[in-house]
Amino acid sequence: MKEQSKKYYYNLQLEEVERIKASGKRPALLMHTCCAVCACYPIGYLAEVFDLTLFYYNDNIYPESEYEKRYQELRRYVDIYNNNSGNDVKLIKCPYNGKEYMQKMLPYKDSPEGGERCTVCFDLRMDKGMQYAEENHYDYFTTVMTVSRQKDSKKLNQIGEQLQKKYPGVKYFYSDFKKNGGLEKGAELVKQYDIYRQNYCGCVYSYNEMLQRAKADYKQASE
């Protein structure tokens, strides 16, 4: 596969948006969404162009109570956004199956955050979303995760590119939502609406890493 720069995918995002605007159509886009913090800015950006549906499929999140908490916060933000904008962004919640996710991820338990573990985790969640998008006749699929500084947007777009071959009935929407001030606009919305900001990515491995960090900070502070 030809290696592309991060900017390349952002340019594809802009070109696609311009094409859609010029067509005068409003295609249906399904966006894999992990939490309100990541979603708040892309929702407004995309809902101007697309008939937008969010797909909350995140078996990675540990424990299940956290899965519920992040969902409820997303639901709250979508309601705020719809009320303020008059748009009708929809939200689909998938049943939680953390056990199955853990079984699939066991071979990668020693991989650090940002490594192979995360690539597999991205792929699992995006594959499910792309499959749903194809089965339910959406025009496009994308993931909100390119907005995050902690996640490799190039890797995410490469996975999307591969999935487009597996699910040819739906077009992958390339993105880098953090560009052009996306990150900062998201941070403003988080502040404005007091959106719950979690302190670990999601899986039990990142949860344990967060606890280790907290223990080390505590130890340092008490020395």
Ligand code: SF4
């Ligand atoms: S750190 Fe985040 S992206 Fe990586 S495996 Fe865990 S939940 Fe998935």
